[in-house]
Ligand SMILES: Nc1ncnc2c1ncn2[C@@H]1O[C@H](COP(=O)(O)OP(=O)(O)OP(=O)(O)O)[C@@H](O)[C@H]1O
């Protein structure tokens with residue numbers, strides 16, 4: 745499960761994003777960013793500075809107006825829609841501000857959803873691992889609960905395990921603690937940090953909380969669509985265990 749750190753898992757080269765419309769809105773301007781295996785990166789910036797747009801472009805949920813997105817050593821522009829979908833479902837995991845758990849599914853079923861999307865074999869290959877992840881985040885005795893029977897923080901923990909279900913190289917999280925009080929937000933953040941150290945999965949986490957940013961390996965600050973600061977606070981963990 746451990747991954748070798750150092751390799752580039754995602755790279756943006758001279759990425760611009762302009763939303764077309766009655767008034768074209770520039771959202772990203774000349775973004776150059778490399779995310780390496782094992783790295784835990786936090787993105788800070790005021791509302792409207794381009795954070796969500798950045799994650800959407802990295803996660804192939806949106807295409808840049810110009811520039812390149814590289815994932816797994818491949819230029820996304822050279823891939824078919826099918827190959828892009830495969831990268832989204834196998835190579836990456838997503839966490840959003842609202843957890844989007846399915847109410848009629850149990851905790852375990854929700855966490856296994858990304859495996860189900862890939863296929864039955866993926867479910868059987870990952871079931872034990874996903875159970876173990878749920879245990880590690882304190883939900884071992886909640887596997888059969890429905891989301892409505894969990895607290896907000898517990899629901900978001902399920903969403904994070906779900907993002908890790910396919911053992912991705914990269915997790916993209918857009919304000920994953922934005923909907924939680926500060927205590928629960930910190931606990932969920934710590935959990936992501938723990939998962940990052942355990943699995944070597946790289947995390948890119950958007951937050952407004954500067955206190956959380958202090959826990960990251962690296963902090964990128966966006967201002968009006970540009971990176972105005974990109975600071976390594978500590979070297980990323982090496983995963984050679
Ligand atoms: N679909 C869209 N169409 C047009 N403009 C958009 C669209 N989505 C975002 N924008 C604009 O792009 C800019 C960046 O938006 P983005 O959502 O990336 O900001 P953000 O940093 O995530 O903000 P917040 O902290 O409020 O979530 C904003 O000026 C916004 O108005």
Ligand SMILES: [Mg+2]
Nearest residue numbers: 795796797918
């Ligand atoms: Mg946003």
